[in-house]
């Protein structure tokens with residue numbers, strides 16, 4: 530393969546026009562959309578309109594006239610299309626961590642009523658730290674224990690003692706995808722509920738929560754949904770839990786009638802009860818725009834086409850690193866089998882992973898490092914080109930051959946890696 534082959538793949542790519550919807554800096558190859566999605570061109574104007582017109586001119590009346598009040602639900606309906614949920618089942622609210630706390634607490638309470646002897650929350654030891662920390666709090670508060678096992682041991686660890694299986698669908702380090710249908714089915718056979726973190730899946734691949742009969746799901750707005758830094762996250766529960774679900778952050782906007790200002794809490798029906806306080810309208814506006822940009826892929830084949838391209842990009846990257854960068858101590862830690870791999874590829878390097886990433890960033894190839902030794906490359910099929918993959922490999926090879934990662938400035942750890 531050579532540069533011309535990569536350019537020919539781009540020329541034949543039905544999704545290629547979508548890249549124009551993003552504002553990507555000249556000279557940058559952005560392989561970090563799995564951490565912070567790129568900015569859609571339309572976002573600036575959309576947010577400016579919300580600031581100047583809706584807030585500046587409409588002032589407080591915009592809660593009614595600009596549709597601010599139901600923006601969490603409207604944005605939720607767009608997310609629902611990506612995760613196999615139905616309209617009215619998703620809200621965009623709070624952060625991923627906070628939503629996880631709410632659903633995990635809620636699921637634990639359901640199990641305390643239905644199966645009080647089950648006191649284990651099962652998860653993967655290499656789950657994202659916030660998921661582990663939130664689960665530790667819920668366990669302490671409600672008298673559960675956290676059992677954290679290796680990813681490959683999850684299915685076997687689902688026994689009758691397990692109350693809840695809480696997993697991140699696509700692992701943030703390796704990009705390994707858990708088998709959601711099998712795990713959910715096995716959890717249910719053993720009387721456990723499932724909580725899925727879709728942070729690295731929503732917008733990156735097809736997810737069908739109803740088809741697998743999942744119980745709860747949460748996910749992130751700023752990765753593949755392109756909602757901007759710290760964008761609101763989302764939350765979903767299966768409607769079979771709706772009448773009994775209680776969440777611990779019983780704020781007024783999760784109330785059935787917030788503007789009755791009554792003294793006592795009465796949860797709103799459905800997923801709206803998972804809201805807590807006043808929605809961040811400007812952030813939701815940016816997320817709404819990020820979703821519109823993603824949903825612009827629908828006429829081009831939608832999530833199926835995006836996933837197909839994501840697989841092609843990651844396959845190409847793996848093949849090129851392994852053939853052209855052989856002998857430089859890089860070891861693939863993402864699954865080789867594309868069906869088990871998300872939209873990222875990770876390699877380890879025994880000693881210089883961080884510095885190699887810094888040297889790549891200095892060359893305009895933006896990716897990231899995850900301790901202790903992982904070099905992480907994310908591919909967002911909406912805007913990543915085959916040519917970008919080719920250029921990233923050229924840069925990686927140059928960094929490895931020149932050993933420029935040994936420069937002192939690349940060895941210095943920054944706060945965010």
Ligand SMILES: Cc1ncc(COP(=O)(O)O)c(C=O)c1O
Pocket residue numbers: 564624625626627657659660697701726728729749762
């Ligand atoms: C799997 C997973 N869950 C949660 C988060 C972050 O949660 P929050 O948005 O609350 O910081 C991340 C961030 O990368 C993540 O990878």
